[in-house]
Amino acid sequence: MTSQQDYKDRQFLAVIGDEDSVTGLLLAGIGHVTAPPDAQKNFLVVDNKTDNAAIESAFERFTTERKDIGIVLINQHIADRIRHRVDTYTAAFPTILEIPSKDHPYDPEKDSVLRRVRRLFGE
Template structure:
């Protein structure tokens, strides 16, 4: 029934870009998926991960793939590609910034929350 509301969309997966602890927790919760073409719906970001690699994963999950319904990204990772995150306005996949173990959530940085506040004139 949920798919009927989304127009029988193929968008059924949650993609995640984040630190190892966040990704591990979400994989243990069952969000991991690897396509027949060996494309994963997650990316582990560490201190050696370049901004270009993060941007590439973000672009893949938000524009290239049609099976992703939600993209979760650690807020401290989103900060590295903040212009792209702030510019992203598509309804699907939905983009949500999440905290990590070592980096608390800051609502002042969240682009979605900023848009909601602007909509309500705050």
């Protein structure tokens, strides 16, 4: 059961994605950098040089450490790189949504909600 305390301060949408995905979402005005000296960003731009540890660390920061994130968007192909971490995430907040990217179309097989559906219907 969730209490209001769990979510009342969760006001930001965080993104882990490739440059175009992050740019697109930041254009919508969701980007936020906290006040210095922390200056924590609510997004991570992932490219070929970004290692999995950096992605995992951002995922950990957005889902566990920060209490001001309500939804985490992550490109599906990036989620694949830390799949064990994403699939074992069970907390109610923040909600994780996997989104497609320019080069990787959305695969319903990997969608966590649709996987839950299959589990419910006994597959």
